[in-house]
Amino acid sequence: MSLEVLLIPIGLAALAALREIRSTDLCEKCKATRITDQALLVQALTGVGASNLVEADGRVTAESRFGSLTFQRVGATYLGRVDGADAVVTAEMLTDLDRSVGEITQMRSMNRIRERATELGLVLLSERNEDGSIQLVFEQAS
Amino acid sequence: MTKRITVTIHADGTFSAESSGQAGTACLDDMTVIEALCDSGIVVGSNLTPEYFTEAQIVRSHQAVSFATEEDLSS
Numbered sequence: 001m002s003l004e005v006l007l008i009p010i011g012l013a014a015l016a017a018l019r020e021i022r023s024t025d026l027c028e029k030c031k032a033t034r035i036t037d038q039a040l041l042v043q044a045l046t047g048v049g050a051s052n053l054v055e056a057d058g059r060v061t062a063e064s065r066f067g068s069l070t071f072q073r074v075g076a077t078y079l080g081r082v083d084g085a086d087a088v089v090t091a092e093m094l095t096d097l098d099r100s101v102g103e104i105t106q107m108r109s110m111n112r113i114r115e116r117a118t119e120l121g122l123v124l125l126s127e128r129n130e131d132g133s134i135q136l137v138f139e140q141a142s
Numbered sequence: 143m144t145k146r147i148t149v150t151i152h153a154d155g156t157f158s159a160e161s162s163g164q165a166g167t168a169c170l171d172d173m174t175v176i177e178a179l180c181d182s183g184i185v186v187g188s189n190l191t192p193e194y195f196t197e198a199q200i201v202r203s204h205q206a207v208s209f210a211t212e213e214d215l216s217s
Binding site for chain 2: 002003004005006007008009010012098101102103104105106108109110112113116117120122125131132133134135136137138139140
């Protein structure tokens with residue numbers, strides 16, 4: 001290999017944005033997520049079994065096995081909490097949510113990359129799933 | 143060598159892409175292909191792998207041999 005490129009899916013924040021958001025205090029007891037896209041947040045909440053989702057611009061509430069949830073967009077990123085719960089419960093909920101975000105973005109990215117590869121004339125040589133990561137190897141069609 | 147692009151999509155949704163099969167600086171052109179292929183993501187970093195420098199050295203040493211040959215011919 002000669003060149004390596006690292007990417008973050010659209011809809012997720014870069015680390016710099018996360019550091020910035022952690023310093024804000026506009027949502028009491030909320031913790032930062034890496035989500036910047038409300039549609040992705042709603043899909044991820046559905047993925048972890050949340051129900052009664054109510055959406056407004058930059059705000060989402062829901063019911064979950066952890067209790068009532070509130071998410072608020074602050075800057076570019078969403079912050080979230082389990083209403084009335086301590087930080088440990090909120091952290092558990094966000095870990096669960098983040099796993100769901102990972103699964104969704106992984107599938108989205110894989111489908112989009114395959115689609116683009118066809119458009120660019122790249123041939124899929126192999127596809128391997130290892131430790132939760134999916135590796136796709138493409139070759140330039142001659 | 144045939145140009146290959148390897149994309150690894152991690153469980154957390156982030157992904158990385160690597161190119162191979164291009165000698166030396168030619169691999170830098172692969173950045174355009176990678177960006178076009180991975181348009182669902184934002185590039186947050188890139189680097190040349192150790193193999194790049196190995197390949198670049200091989201290319202340079204071949205060039206040195208060529209120069210020596212040309213000098214021999216002209217003298």
